[in-house]
Amino acid sequence: xxxxRYMIREVLxxxxxxxxxxxxxxxxxxxxxxxxxxxxxxxxxxxITDRDLRSAFPSxxxxxxxxxxxxxxxxxxxxxxxxxxxxxxLTPESTLDDALLLFNREGVGALPVLDDGRLVGxxxxxxxxxxxxxxxxxxxxxxxxxxxxxxxxxNLMTRIVTLLEQHEIPFTRLLRIHDEEHGNRIYLxxxxxxxxxxxxxxxxxxxxxxx
Amino acid sequence: xxxxxxxxxxxxxxxLDHDTGSDHPEIPARLQTILATLQQGDCSPFLSLQGxxxxxxxxxxxxxxxxxxxxxxxxxxxxxxFIDHTDNQICYDSYQVATLxxxxxxxxxxxxxxxxxxxxxxxxxxxxxxxxxxxxxxQVSRAPWTAQExxxxxAFCLVRPPGHxxxxxxxxxxxxxxxxxxxxxxxxxxxxxxxxxxxDFDAHHGNGIQSAFEHEAxxxxxxxxxxxxFSYPGTGYADEKGFGAGRGSILNLPLxxxxxxxxxxxxxxxxxxxxxxxWQPDAMxxxxxxxxxxxxxxxxxLYSTGLYEKIGQSVRGWSNLHCGGRxxxxxxxxxxxxxxxxxxxxYVQGLxxx
Numbered sequence: 001x002x003x004x005r006y007m008i009r010e011v012l013x014x015x016x017x018x019x020x021x022x023x024x025x026x027x028x029x030x031x032x033x034x035x036x037x038x039x040x041x042x043x044x045x046x047x048i049t050d051r052d053l054r055s056a057f058p059s060x061x062x063x064x065x066x067x068x069x070x071x072x073x074x075x076x077x078x079x080x081x082x083x084x085x086x087x088x089x090l091t092p093e094s095t096l097d098d099a100l101l102l103f104n105r106e107g108v109g110a111l112p113v114l115d116d117g118r119l120v121g122x123x124x125x126x127x128x129x130x131x132x133x134x135x136x137x138x139x140x141x142x143x144x145x146x147x148x149x150x151x152x153x154x155n156l157m158t159r160i161v162t163l164l165e166q167h168e169i170p171f172t173r174l175l176r177i178h179d180e181e182h183g184n185r186i187y188l189x190x191x192x193x194x195x196x197x198x199x200x201x202x203x204x205x206x207x208x209x210x211x
Numbered sequence: 212x213x214x215x216x217x218x219x220x221x222x223x224x225x226x227l228d229h230d231t232g233s234d235h236p237e238i239p240a241r242l243q244t245i246l247a248t249l250q251q252g253d254c255s256p257f258l259s260l261q262g263x264x265x266x267x268x269x270x271x272x273x274x275x276x277x278x279x280x281x282x283x284x285x286x287x288x289x290x291x292x293f294i295d296h297t298d299n300q301i302c303y304d305s306y307q308v309a310t311l312x313x314x315x316x317x318x319x320x321x322x323x324x325x326x327x328x329x330x331x332x333x334x335x336x337x338x339x340x341x342x343x344x345x346x347x348x349x350q351v352s353r354a355p356w357t358a359q360e361x362x363x364x365x366a367f368c369l370v371r372p373p374g375h376x377x378x379x380x381x382x383x384x385x386x387x388x389x390x391x392x393x394x395x396x397x398x399x400x401x402x403x404x405x406x407x408x409x410x411d412f413d414a415h416h417g418n419g420i421q422s423a424f425e426h427e428a429x430x431x432x433x434x435x436x437x438x439x440x441f442s443y444p445g446t447g448y449a450d451e452k453g454f455g456a457g458r459g460s461i462l463n464l465p466l467x468x469x470x471x472x473x474x475x476x477x478x479x480x481x482x483x484x485x486x487x488x489x490w491q492p493d494a495m496x497x498x499x500x501x502x503x504x505x506x507x508x509x510x511x512x513l514y515s516t517g518l519y520e521k522i523g524q525s526v527r528g529w530s531n532l533h534c535g536g537r538x539x540x541x542x543x544x545x546x547x548x549x550x551x552x553x554x555x556x557x558y559v560q561g562l563x564x565x
Binding site for chain 2: 141144194
């Protein structure tokens, strides 16, 4: 679950001295929305986003000549002029959960990963989705998620797992969730076509599926 | 009065040799019940049987890596009872039978392209013996079919093992060779029908067909299936449209558990019909699975027998309208023996009703 396993290590970066047109083409060519800004020692000094660039460039509502005039000023500006310097980041010991909570709280799209101030990776919201998708096996070929009512009967987990193992039914995820409002649930990711017979097996043992 | 068009059934008694053991739904009796029902039903004078051939290695490799072919053959010859997963039960004959299943599509396509059907009778309902057309009471009908009528009649491969879960390098869901993809490649590369649509109404998403088509512009996969959050194989989400050149080559239409005829028909006459009309195929393959029936435990869908007749009519109509009547159906799933025969018969009635 450590971010060092999931982060992108080869990070495209900008320098504070880069011109705005230069950094804009860097972002566009690579289809990124965020670029960490580093100094010559690889230390993070800021973040620049496509949103920052869009505010810096002349409005598409201006006339051609108005735009050309404004553009002359923009051409001379550098990354240092518009980057954000107060950045939140992760460390290589951060976990996926740390990343998720940070994304949720800060509303940013990508997080730099810093080792003692030095940029060692980047991790975006998209990377987080991919990591959790893999963790939960969503869309994993040949698998289905089955929900089971957890009505508090004793040894429920043991009984479920024993039944599955006795009948050699492969499963790849097991999740128990307490939810007072909607009812407690156990989720199984079954790796077989035999869903109906698994449901029957559980029902016969007094264990009931739930959606 | 002009007789209705002929439907050619491609099948073979050797399909019964694929043994999946004692506790598996994909059993030889499936084919036996389908053929018995068709033989005894009203459609029988309009059906003609044709045997199959093993798919040539070249065409298996148009859909699969050679490494998979080697691995599969080695597994059966060394006496293994399953391959990769216990779902994929095999016996000594399974590799050979799977090549015959994949070959059925090739035989059918050759017939459709030639515009003729060899006519054979089946004494025991399964094995072709002498020329003639199969009739309910054993009488031989002498109605002469024109080449146009034979072409218009289309072909239906009654095969096992099924194919639509099989991926390029591995089996899935007791599918070993992807019969629909092999047929599609043959139609594209050997007969030059460049744009092929596969319409799949089996209750389960055909992940293997999607994998084969999702990066190409000239193949289209349209599937109505039980929602992947609740159903094997857990793939086939609606937002999947294909990648790159294949953007727009996938149309997944999942149905929630409990969905029935009404929900299916809304999709069939709506987005499916529209997509096929817009896409303009050169030929159509139907992955015909009957496990969405309400009596079939393999899915939570609740289709009626009558729905299959409507599907048959629709695909017949689309293929006549859009691709010169080039229509190939290939059997996929369907496991409840008490309704499987009548479901397939309803589909056949739909194909013939045009």
